[in-house]
Amino acid sequence: MSSQSKPARYHHGDLRAALLRQARALLEAEGPAALSMREIARRVGVAAPSAYHHFPGLDAIAVALAEEGFAELAQRLDTAPTNDKGQLAGTGLAYVRFALDNPGLYRMMFGEGFTASSQEGQSLKQLRQRAYERVLSGLRKRLPEEEVETAALFLWSLVHGLSLLMVDGRIERPDDSEAMIMSVLRLAGTGLPSSVNPPSANDPH
Protein backbone atom coordinates (compact mmCIF):
# COMPACT_ATOMS: atom_id res chain seq x y z
CA MET A 1 0.00 0.00 0.00
CA SER A 2 1.28 3.44 -0.84
CA SER A 3 -0.50 4.85 2.20
CA GLN A 4 2.41 3.71 4.33
CA SER A 5 4.71 6.41 2.96
CA LYS A 6 5.09 7.94 6.39
CA PRO A 7 5.50 5.53 9.31
CA ALA A 8 2.14 6.25 10.93
CA ARG A 9 2.80 9.34 12.98
CA TYR A 10 -0.77 9.56 14.22
CA HIS A 11 -3.27 6.79 14.60
CA HIS A 12 -3.58 6.46 10.90
CA GLY A 13 -0.82 8.63 9.58
CA ASP A 14 -2.64 10.75 7.07
CA LEU A 15 -6.31 9.94 7.12
CA ARG A 16 -7.34 13.00 5.18
CA ALA A 17 -5.21 12.08 2.18
CA ALA A 18 -6.23 8.44 2.43
CA LEU A 19 -9.90 9.40 2.39
CA LEU A 20 -9.42 11.53 -0.70
CA ARG A 21 -7.47 8.83 -2.45
CA GLN A 22 -10.06 6.14 -1.82
CA ALA A 23 -12.88 8.53 -2.60
CA ARG A 24 -11.38 9.22 -5.98
CA ALA A 25 -10.85 5.53 -6.64
CA LEU A 26 -14.45 4.85 -5.71
CA LEU A 27 -15.61 7.74 -7.87
CA GLU A 28 -13.89 6.39 -10.95
CA ALA A 29 -14.81 2.79 -10.21
CA GLU A 30 -18.49 3.19 -9.42
CA GLY A 31 -19.48 6.66 -10.55
CA PRO A 32 -20.47 9.83 -8.70
CA ALA A 33 -23.75 8.39 -7.47
CA ALA A 34 -21.90 5.65 -5.60
CA LEU A 35 -19.80 8.07 -3.57
CA SER A 36 -20.70 7.23 0.01
CA MET A 37 -19.17 8.33 3.27
CA ARG A 38 -19.46 4.89 4.76
CA GLU A 39 -18.02 3.16 1.72
CA ILE A 40 -15.07 5.52 1.56
CA ALA A 41 -14.36 4.95 5.24
CA ARG A 42 -14.80 1.23 4.76
CA ARG A 43 -12.21 1.20 2.03
CA VAL A 44 -9.76 3.14 4.13
CA GLY A 45 -10.43 0.74 7.00
CA VAL A 46 -11.86 3.23 9.42
CA ALA A 47 -15.22 4.03 11.00
CA ALA A 48 -17.34 6.49 9.08
CA PRO A 49 -17.55 9.20 11.76
CA SER A 50 -13.76 9.42 11.83
CA ALA A 51 -13.92 11.18 8.50
CA TYR A 52 -15.78 14.06 10.09
CA HIS A 53 -12.60 15.13 11.88
CA HIS A 54 -11.14 15.93 8.49
CA PHE A 55 -14.17 16.94 6.43
CA PRO A 56 -17.43 18.59 7.49
CA GLY A 57 -19.38 16.12 5.37
CA LEU A 58 -19.60 14.13 2.17
CA ASP A 59 -20.13 17.27 0.13
CA ALA A 60 -16.81 18.60 1.33
CA ILE A 61 -15.04 15.49 0.09
CA ALA A 62 -16.75 15.83 -3.26
CA VAL A 63 -15.72 19.46 -3.50
CA ALA A 64 -12.14 18.66 -2.53
CA LEU A 65 -12.03 16.10 -5.32
CA ALA A 66 -13.49 18.58 -7.78
CA GLU A 67 -10.86 21.11 -6.76
CA GLU A 68 -8.16 18.54 -7.45
CA GLY A 69 -9.78 18.02 -10.82
CA PHE A 70 -9.82 21.69 -11.73
CA ALA A 71 -6.18 22.04 -10.78
CA GLU A 72 -5.24 19.08 -12.95
CA LEU A 73 -7.38 20.32 -15.84
CA ALA A 74 -5.79 23.76 -15.63
CA GLN A 75 -2.35 22.22 -15.73
CA ARG A 76 -3.21 20.13 -18.75
CA LEU A 77 -4.59 23.12 -20.62
CA ASP A 78 -1.53 25.17 -19.75
CA THR A 79 0.88 22.54 -20.96
CA ALA A 80 -1.10 21.84 -24.13
CA PRO A 81 0.69 22.87 -27.35
CA THR A 82 0.18 26.58 -27.95
CA ASN A 83 1.90 26.94 -31.31
CA ASP A 84 0.00 29.05 -33.81
CA LYS A 85 -1.40 26.36 -35.99
CA GLY A 86 -2.90 24.08 -33.36
CA GLN A 87 -3.85 26.34 -30.45
CA LEU A 88 -7.50 25.56 -30.74
CA ALA A 89 -7.12 21.91 -31.57
CA GLY A 90 -4.38 21.35 -29.00
CA THR A 91 -6.30 22.88 -26.14
CA GLY A 92 -9.55 21.27 -27.15
CA LEU A 93 -7.95 17.88 -27.40
CA ALA A 94 -6.31 18.29 -24.00
CA TYR A 95 -9.68 19.19 -22.51
CA VAL A 96 -11.53 16.19 -23.87
CA ARG A 97 -8.62 13.92 -23.01
CA PHE A 98 -8.82 15.01 -19.41
CA ALA A 99 -12.48 14.15 -19.29
CA LEU A 100 -11.86 10.74 -20.84
CA ASP A 101 -9.03 10.02 -18.41
CA ASN A 102 -11.15 11.04 -15.40
CA PRO A 103 -14.75 10.36 -16.33
CA GLY A 104 -16.18 10.22 -12.82
CA LEU A 105 -14.25 13.24 -11.71
CA TYR A 106 -15.33 15.24 -14.73
CA ARG A 107 -18.98 14.52 -14.08
CA MET A 108 -18.43 15.58 -10.49
CA MET A 109 -16.75 18.84 -11.47
CA PHE A 110 -19.63 19.92 -13.65
CA GLY A 111 -22.49 17.94 -12.28
CA GLU A 112 -24.92 19.11 -9.72
CA GLY A 113 -25.90 17.60 -6.39
CA PHE A 114 -23.65 19.39 -3.98
CA THR A 115 -23.66 22.71 -5.80
CA ALA A 116 -26.39 23.95 -3.54
CA SER A 117 -24.29 23.82 -0.40
CA SER A 118 -23.32 27.33 0.55
CA GLN A 119 -19.62 27.49 1.23
CA GLU A 120 -18.36 24.72 -0.98
CA GLY A 121 -20.59 25.69 -3.86
CA GLN A 122 -18.99 29.09 -4.01
CA SER A 123 -15.52 27.65 -4.10
CA LEU A 124 -16.42 25.45 -7.05
CA LYS A 125 -18.13 28.28 -8.85
CA GLN A 126 -14.95 30.30 -8.64
CA LEU A 127 -12.86 27.45 -9.97
CA ARG A 128 -15.17 26.99 -12.93
CA GLN A 129 -15.09 30.70 -13.57
CA ARG A 130 -11.30 30.69 -13.55
CA ALA A 131 -11.24 27.82 -16.03
CA TYR A 132 -13.57 29.81 -18.25
CA GLU A 133 -11.42 32.94 -17.93
CA ARG A 134 -8.53 30.89 -19.19
CA VAL A 135 -10.42 30.23 -22.40
CA LEU A 136 -11.55 33.84 -22.67
CA SER A 137 -8.08 35.31 -22.30
CA GLY A 138 -6.75 33.01 -24.97
CA LEU A 139 -9.37 34.33 -27.36
CA ARG A 140 -9.03 37.97 -26.36
CA LYS A 141 -5.65 38.15 -27.99
CA ARG A 142 -7.07 37.08 -31.31
CA LEU A 143 -10.58 38.46 -31.54
CA PRO A 144 -12.39 41.77 -31.23
CA GLU A 145 -13.94 42.10 -27.79
CA GLU A 146 -17.53 41.72 -28.96
CA GLU A 147 -16.86 38.35 -30.55
CA VAL A 148 -14.93 36.90 -27.65
CA GLU A 149 -17.83 35.88 -25.49
CA THR A 150 -19.75 34.08 -28.19
CA ALA A 151 -16.64 32.32 -29.41
CA ALA A 152 -15.78 31.18 -25.90
CA LEU A 153 -19.26 29.90 -25.27
CA PHE A 154 -19.19 28.13 -28.60
CA LEU A 155 -15.91 26.42 -27.83
CA TRP A 156 -16.74 25.51 -24.28
CA SER A 157 -20.12 24.12 -25.30
CA LEU A 158 -18.47 22.00 -27.94
CA VAL A 159 -15.76 20.44 -25.79
CA HIS A 160 -18.05 20.10 -22.78
CA GLY A 161 -20.75 18.41 -24.81
CA LEU A 162 -18.31 16.15 -26.60
CA SER A 163 -16.66 15.21 -23.32
CA LEU A 164 -19.94 14.29 -21.68
CA LEU A 165 -21.24 12.35 -24.65
CA MET A 166 -18.07 10.28 -24.70
CA VAL A 167 -17.76 9.94 -20.94
CA ASP A 168 -21.36 8.85 -20.58
CA GLY A 169 -20.97 6.38 -23.38
CA ARG A 170 -23.68 8.03 -25.44
CA ILE A 171 -21.73 7.37 -28.62
CA GLU A 172 -19.94 4.21 -29.48
CA ARG A 173 -16.25 4.68 -28.91
CA PRO A 174 -14.33 4.28 -32.17
CA ASP A 175 -10.94 2.62 -32.41
CA ASP A 176 -9.19 5.93 -32.61
CA SER A 177 -10.88 8.37 -30.23
CA GLU A 178 -8.28 11.03 -30.82
CA ALA A 179 -8.94 11.11 -34.54
CA MET A 180 -12.64 11.49 -33.94
CA ILE A 181 -12.10 14.31 -31.47
CA MET A 182 -9.79 16.07 -33.89
CA SER A 183 -12.33 15.76 -36.70
CA VAL A 184 -14.96 17.43 -34.57
CA LEU A 185 -12.59 20.16 -33.44
CA ARG A 186 -11.64 20.83 -37.03
CA LEU A 187 -15.28 21.54 -37.79
CA ALA A 188 -15.17 24.21 -35.13
CA GLY A 189 -12.69 26.03 -37.29
CA THR A 190 -14.24 25.51 -40.68
CA GLY A 191 -17.91 25.41 -39.84
CA LEU A 192 -20.32 22.93 -41.33
CA PRO A 193 -20.35 22.48 -45.09
CA SER A 194 -22.58 25.07 -46.72
CA SER A 195 -24.87 22.36 -48.02
CA VAL A 196 -26.11 21.98 -44.47
CA ASN A 197 -26.21 25.61 -43.56
CA PRO A 198 -26.60 27.95 -46.53
CA PRO A 199 -24.45 30.94 -45.57
CA SER A 200 -26.23 34.27 -46.02
CA ALA A 201 -30.02 34.68 -46.28
CA ASN A 202 -30.58 35.03 -42.56
CA ASP A 203 -27.72 37.22 -41.47
CA PRO A 204 -29.27 40.35 -39.94
CA HIS A 205 -25.92 41.82 -39.11
Place this chain on the structure above:
Amino acid sequence: MSSQSKPARYHHGDLRAALLRQARALLEAEGPAALSMREIARRVGVAAPSAYHHFPGLDAIAVALAEEGFAELAQRLDTAPTNDKGQLAGTGLAYVRFALDNPGLYRMMFGEGFTASSQEGQSLKQLRQRAYERVLSGLRKRLPEEEVETAALFLWSLVHGLSLLMVDGRIERPDDSEAMIMSVLRLAGTGLPSSVNPPSANDPH
Protein backbone atom coordinates in the same frame (compact mmCIF):
# COMPACT_ATOMS: atom_id res chain seq x y z
CA MET B 1 -56.62 19.69 -8.38
CA SER B 2 -56.53 18.44 -11.94
CA SER B 3 -56.04 14.87 -10.69
CA GLN B 4 -59.83 14.59 -10.28
CA SER B 5 -60.40 14.35 -14.01
CA LYS B 6 -61.94 10.92 -13.64
CA PRO B 7 -64.29 10.37 -10.68
CA ALA B 8 -62.05 7.97 -8.78
CA ARG B 9 -62.74 4.60 -10.34
CA TYR B 10 -60.27 2.81 -8.11
CA HIS B 11 -59.06 3.73 -4.71
CA HIS B 12 -57.15 6.65 -6.05
CA GLY B 13 -58.37 6.91 -9.58
CA ASP B 14 -55.16 6.98 -11.49
CA LEU B 15 -52.26 6.59 -9.14
CA ARG B 16 -49.76 5.85 -11.84
CA ALA B 17 -50.36 9.12 -13.62
CA ALA B 18 -50.46 11.03 -10.36
CA LEU B 19 -47.11 9.60 -9.35
CA LEU B 20 -45.55 10.60 -12.64
CA ARG B 21 -47.01 14.08 -12.43
CA GLN B 22 -45.74 14.73 -8.92
CA ALA B 23 -42.41 13.11 -9.72
CA ARG B 24 -41.93 15.49 -12.59
CA ALA B 25 -42.93 18.46 -10.47
CA LEU B 26 -40.47 17.37 -7.81
CA LEU B 27 -37.80 16.83 -10.43
CA GLU B 28 -38.10 20.34 -11.76
CA ALA B 29 -38.50 21.91 -8.34
CA GLU B 30 -35.64 20.21 -6.50
CA GLY B 31 -33.49 18.59 -9.16
CA PRO B 32 -32.79 14.97 -10.09
CA ALA B 33 -30.91 14.22 -6.86
CA ALA B 34 -34.01 15.05 -4.82
CA LEU B 35 -36.19 12.51 -6.59
CA SER B 36 -37.32 10.21 -3.81
CA MET B 37 -39.91 7.47 -3.74
CA ARG B 38 -41.16 8.50 -0.35
CA GLU B 39 -41.36 12.18 -1.24
CA ILE B 40 -43.24 11.47 -4.45
CA ALA B 41 -45.72 9.28 -2.57
CA ARG B 42 -45.98 11.92 0.14
CA ARG B 43 -46.91 14.56 -2.42
CA VAL B 44 -49.52 12.34 -3.97
CA GLY B 45 -50.86 11.61 -0.52
CA VAL B 46 -50.22 7.91 -0.47
CA ALA B 47 -47.94 5.46 1.32
CA ALA B 48 -44.66 4.79 -0.42
CA PRO B 49 -45.11 1.06 -1.00
CA SER B 50 -48.29 1.74 -2.94
CA ALA B 51 -46.19 3.03 -5.77
CA TYR B 52 -44.66 -0.41 -6.21
CA HIS B 53 -47.89 -1.69 -7.66
CA HIS B 54 -47.39 0.66 -10.59
CA PHE B 55 -43.60 0.82 -10.89
CA PRO B 56 -40.96 -1.76 -10.00
CA GLY B 57 -38.88 0.91 -8.32
CA LEU B 58 -37.67 4.48 -8.31
CA ASP B 59 -35.51 3.83 -11.35
CA ALA B 60 -38.58 2.87 -13.34
CA ILE B 61 -40.24 6.18 -12.50
CA ALA B 62 -37.12 8.02 -13.57
CA VAL B 63 -37.03 6.11 -16.83
CA ALA B 64 -40.73 6.74 -17.46
CA LEU B 65 -40.10 10.45 -17.01
CA ALA B 66 -37.13 10.31 -19.33
CA GLU B 67 -39.26 8.56 -21.92
CA GLU B 68 -41.83 11.33 -21.65
CA GLY B 69 -38.98 13.75 -22.16
CA PHE B 70 -37.66 12.05 -25.27
CA ALA B 71 -41.12 11.98 -26.78
CA GLU B 72 -41.58 15.68 -26.14
CA LEU B 73 -38.13 16.50 -27.45
CA ALA B 74 -38.77 14.52 -30.62
CA GLN B 75 -42.00 16.38 -31.17
CA ARG B 76 -40.32 19.73 -30.72
CA LEU B 77 -37.58 18.84 -33.17
CA ASP B 78 -40.13 17.60 -35.68
CA THR B 79 -42.21 20.74 -35.50
CA ALA B 80 -39.20 23.05 -35.61
CA PRO B 81 -38.95 25.14 -38.78
CA THR B 82 -37.40 23.07 -41.53
CA ASN B 83 -37.19 25.66 -44.26
CA ASP B 84 -33.91 25.70 -46.12
CA LYS B 85 -32.34 28.72 -44.56
CA GLY B 86 -32.82 27.89 -40.92
CA GLN B 87 -32.82 24.12 -40.71
CA LEU B 88 -29.75 23.99 -38.56
CA ALA B 89 -30.55 27.01 -36.46
CA GLY B 90 -34.20 26.15 -36.09
CA THR B 91 -33.59 22.63 -34.91
CA GLY B 92 -30.71 23.64 -32.68
CA LEU B 93 -32.73 26.38 -31.09
CA ALA B 94 -35.64 24.02 -30.48
CA TYR B 95 -33.27 21.56 -28.84
CA VAL B 96 -31.75 24.06 -26.42
CA ARG B 97 -35.15 25.57 -25.71
CA PHE B 98 -36.44 22.19 -24.65
CA ALA B 99 -33.57 21.81 -22.22
CA LEU B 100 -34.15 25.26 -20.78
CA ASP B 101 -37.86 24.62 -20.40
CA ASN B 102 -37.26 21.27 -18.67
CA PRO B 103 -33.91 21.55 -16.91
CA GLY B 104 -34.41 18.77 -14.39
CA LEU B 105 -35.86 16.45 -16.99
CA TYR B 106 -33.06 17.12 -19.43
CA ARG B 107 -30.43 16.25 -16.85
CA MET B 108 -32.34 13.10 -16.12
CA MET B 109 -32.56 12.10 -19.77
CA PHE B 110 -28.83 12.36 -20.30
CA GLY B 111 -27.50 11.97 -16.80
CA GLU B 112 -26.40 8.77 -15.25
CA GLY B 113 -27.44 7.07 -12.07
CA PHE B 114 -30.08 4.69 -13.26
CA THR B 115 -28.42 3.88 -16.57
CA ALA B 116 -26.89 0.80 -15.01
CA SER B 117 -30.20 -0.94 -14.37
CA SER B 118 -30.63 -3.67 -16.90
CA GLN B 119 -34.06 -3.44 -18.45
CA GLU B 120 -34.76 0.26 -18.14
CA GLY B 121 -31.29 1.25 -19.20
CA GLN B 122 -31.76 -0.49 -22.50
CA SER B 123 -35.01 1.31 -23.14
CA LEU B 124 -33.36 4.67 -22.57
CA LYS B 125 -30.41 3.78 -24.71
CA GLN B 126 -32.75 3.05 -27.59
CA LEU B 127 -34.55 6.34 -27.15
CA ARG B 128 -31.30 8.28 -27.18
CA GLN B 129 -30.21 6.35 -30.24
CA ARG B 130 -33.44 7.22 -32.01
CA ALA B 131 -32.99 10.90 -31.18
CA TYR B 132 -29.52 10.69 -32.62
CA GLU B 133 -30.75 8.95 -35.74
CA ARG B 134 -33.10 11.85 -36.25
CA VAL B 135 -30.14 14.19 -36.48
CA LEU B 136 -28.22 11.80 -38.71
CA SER B 137 -31.02 11.37 -41.22
CA GLY B 138 -31.42 15.12 -41.50
CA LEU B 139 -27.77 15.40 -42.41
CA ARG B 140 -27.67 12.41 -44.73
CA LYS B 141 -29.75 14.29 -47.27
CA ARG B 142 -27.22 17.06 -47.45
CA LEU B 143 -23.81 15.54 -46.93
CA PRO B 144 -21.65 12.75 -48.33
CA GLU B 145 -21.87 9.68 -46.12
CA GLU B 146 -18.36 9.94 -44.74
CA GLU B 147 -18.96 13.43 -43.40
CA VAL B 148 -22.30 12.69 -41.80
CA GLU B 149 -21.07 11.10 -38.63
CA THR B 150 -18.59 13.78 -37.75
CA ALA B 151 -21.07 16.54 -38.53
CA ALA B 152 -23.73 14.90 -36.38
CA LEU B 153 -21.35 14.46 -33.47
CA PHE B 154 -20.25 18.06 -33.86
CA LEU B 155 -23.81 19.35 -33.77
CA TRP B 156 -24.97 17.16 -30.96
CA SER B 157 -21.93 18.01 -28.85
CA LEU B 158 -22.58 21.69 -29.39
CA VAL B 159 -26.26 21.76 -28.47
CA HIS B 160 -25.81 19.24 -25.67
CA GLY B 161 -22.94 21.20 -24.15
CA LEU B 162 -24.70 24.51 -24.53
CA SER B 163 -27.87 23.10 -23.01
CA LEU B 164 -26.07 21.73 -19.97
CA LEU B 165 -24.00 24.85 -19.42
CA MET B 166 -27.15 26.95 -19.42
CA VAL B 167 -29.28 24.49 -17.46
CA ASP B 168 -26.62 24.09 -14.80
CA GLY B 169 -26.18 27.83 -14.54
CA ARG B 170 -22.52 27.64 -15.50
CA ILE B 171 -22.84 30.82 -17.52
CA GLU B 172 -24.68 33.91 -16.47
CA ARG B 173 -27.99 34.05 -18.25
CA PRO B 174 -28.19 37.10 -20.48
CA ASP B 175 -31.34 39.14 -20.99
CA ASP B 176 -31.97 37.55 -24.33
CA SER B 177 -31.11 33.87 -24.13
CA GLU B 178 -32.42 33.18 -27.61
CA ALA B 179 -30.10 35.71 -29.19
CA MET B 180 -27.15 34.17 -27.42
CA ILE B 181 -28.11 30.68 -28.51
CA MET B 182 -28.53 31.86 -32.09
CA SER B 183 -25.12 33.51 -32.05
CA VAL B 184 -23.50 30.27 -30.98
CA LEU B 185 -25.42 28.25 -33.54
CA ARG B 186 -24.39 30.65 -36.26
CA LEU B 187 -20.77 29.91 -35.43
CA ALA B 188 -21.50 26.26 -36.11
CA GLY B 189 -22.18 27.27 -39.69
CA THR B 190 -19.39 29.72 -40.27
CA GLY B 191 -16.69 28.32 -38.03
CA LEU B 192 -14.50 30.44 -35.83
CA PRO B 193 -12.78 33.47 -37.35
CA SER B 194 -9.54 32.48 -39.01
CA SER B 195 -7.61 34.65 -36.57
CA VAL B 196 -8.31 32.01 -33.95
CA ASN B 197 -7.82 29.01 -36.12
CA PRO B 198 -5.54 29.63 -39.11
CA PRO B 199 -7.13 27.53 -41.85
CA SER B 200 -4.61 25.39 -43.69
CA ALA B 201 -1.19 24.39 -42.30
CA ASN B 202 -2.48 21.27 -40.56
CA ASP B 203 -4.97 19.91 -42.99
CA PRO B 204 -3.76 16.43 -43.95
CA HIS B 205 -6.72 15.81 -46.24
Place this chain on the structure above:
DNA sequence: GAATATAACCTAACACTGTTAGAATTAAGC
Protein backbone atom coordinates in the same frame (compact mmCIF):
# COMPACT_ATOMS: atom_id res chain seq x y z
C1' DG C 1 9.98 8.38 33.32
C1' DA C 2 5.09 9.24 34.86
C1' DA C 3 0.94 12.16 34.64
C1' DT C 4 -1.74 14.95 31.94
C1' DA C 5 -3.79 17.05 27.85
C1' DT C 6 -5.23 16.59 23.18
C1' DA C 7 -5.98 14.91 18.85
C1' DA C 8 -7.71 10.84 16.52
C1' DC C 9 -10.70 7.25 16.48
C1' DC C 10 -14.81 4.17 17.64
C1' DT C 11 -19.57 2.69 19.28
C1' DA C 12 -24.35 3.88 19.62
C1' DA C 13 -28.00 6.25 17.95
C1' DC C 14 -31.26 9.40 15.06
C1' DA C 15 -33.58 10.47 11.01
C1' DC C 16 -33.81 9.49 6.56
C1' DT C 17 -33.82 6.50 2.18
C1' DG C 18 -35.44 2.25 -1.17
C1' DT C 19 -37.65 -1.84 -0.82
C1' DT C 20 -40.25 -6.24 0.70
C1' DA C 21 -43.83 -9.04 3.27
C1' DG C 22 -48.10 -9.51 4.68
C1' DA C 23 -52.44 -7.70 6.49
C1' DA C 24 -56.50 -4.66 5.67
C1' DT C 25 -59.46 -2.14 2.74
C1' DT C 26 -62.17 -1.26 -1.28
C1' DA C 27 -64.09 -2.07 -5.73
C1' DA C 28 -65.82 -5.55 -9.43
C1' DG C 29 -68.09 -9.73 -11.04
C1' DC C 30 -71.36 -13.21 -10.31
Place this chain on the structure above:
DNA sequence: GCTTAATTCTAACAGTGTTAGGTTATATTC
Protein backbone atom coordinates in the same frame (compact mmCIF):
# COMPACT_ATOMS: atom_id res chain seq x y z
C1' DG D 1 -74.84 -10.60 -0.84
C1' DC D 2 -70.72 -13.14 -1.52
C1' DT D 3 -66.48 -14.00 -3.58
C1' DT D 4 -62.47 -12.49 -5.76
C1' DA D 5 -59.08 -9.56 -7.09
C1' DA D 6 -56.91 -5.25 -7.23
C1' DT D 7 -55.35 -1.54 -4.44
C1' DT D 8 -53.60 0.47 -0.43
C1' DC D 9 -51.88 0.20 4.15
C1' DT D 10 -48.61 -0.80 8.35
C1' DA D 11 -44.36 -2.93 9.94
C1' DA D 12 -39.92 -4.06 9.15
C1' DC D 13 -35.00 -4.69 7.00
C1' DA D 14 -30.91 -2.92 5.29
C1' DG D 15 -28.67 0.88 3.86
C1' DT D 16 -27.38 6.03 4.01
C1' DG D 17 -25.40 10.84 6.22
C1' DT D 18 -24.61 12.70 10.43
C1' DT D 19 -24.21 13.80 15.64
C1' DA D 20 -23.06 12.81 20.59
C1' DG D 21 -20.20 11.01 23.75
C1' DG D 22 -16.90 7.69 25.26
C1' DT D 23 -12.06 5.38 24.32
C1' DT D 24 -7.46 5.03 22.87
C1' DA D 25 -3.08 6.40 21.43
C1' DT D 26 0.07 10.09 20.79
C1' DA D 27 2.36 14.50 22.36
C1' DT D 28 3.55 17.46 26.02
C1' DT D 29 4.86 18.76 30.45
C1' DC D 30 6.63 18.17 34.99
